[in-house]
Amino acid sequence: MARIVVDVMLRKEIHDPQGEAIASAAHRLGFGQVLGVRQGKRFEVELSGPADEAALARVAELAGELLANQVIEEFTLHES
Amino acid sequence: MARIVVDVMLRKEIHDPQGEAIASAAHRLGFGQVLGVRQGKRFEVELSGPADEAALARVAELAGELLANQVIEEFTLHES
Numbered sequence: 001m002a003r004i005v006v007d008v009m010l011r012k013e014i015h016d017p018q019g020e021a022i023a024s025a026a027h028r029l030g031f032g033q034v035l036g037v038r039q040g041k042r043f044e045v046e047l048s049g050p051a052d053e054a055a056l057a058r059v060a061e062l063a064g065e066l067l068a069n070q071v072i073e074e075f076t077l078h079e080s
Numbered sequence: 081m082a083r084i085v086v087d088v089m090l091r092k093e094i095h096d097p098q099g100e101a102i103a104s105a106a107h108r109l110g111f112g113q114v115l116g117v118r119q120g121k122r123f124e125v126e127l128s129g130p131a132d133e134a135a136l137a138r139v140a141e142l143a144g145e146l147l148a149n150q151v152i153e154e155f156t157l158h159e160s
Binding site (some may be wrong): 001029066 | 088089111142
């Protein structure tokens with residue numbers, strides 16, 4: 001059994017109001033050294049079979065179809 | 081400048097209907113080898129100063145106060 005992690009983040013050029021709200025709240029709470037926050041999603045996908053190249057390719061396909069909106073988001077995969 | 085990543089996932093014993101919906105959709109789309117999906121959040125926190133132990137400790141504090149609901153979620157930190 002393999003576990004592949006898919007990280008989905010907004011593209012750099014896309015405004016992230018959630019992250020900005022968190023950065024503001026951090027400042028109010030006294031975490032003054034926080035320069036910025038970006039919020040994204042993390043998916044843990046469990047697969048039958050090994051975490052080989054074929055499995056990674058399938059999960060990349062799944063991520064592109066189902067987990068990320070590639071107009072505004074980009075994703076990266078790694079083994080867990 | 082340091083970038084610390086905070087991964088927030090539901091605790092194992094907490095039911096994850098979003099992840100289950102994604103796993104079902106994956107099956108419908110022909111990704112039969114998907115055994116399960118868990119959905120969580122990923123935060124990229126940019127800090128002034130180095131990513132030393134003090135910075136990690138501050139971000140852990142921030143995560144516990146602001147980013148994770150520790151009743152149902154757990155978080156891990158790593159340098160980006």
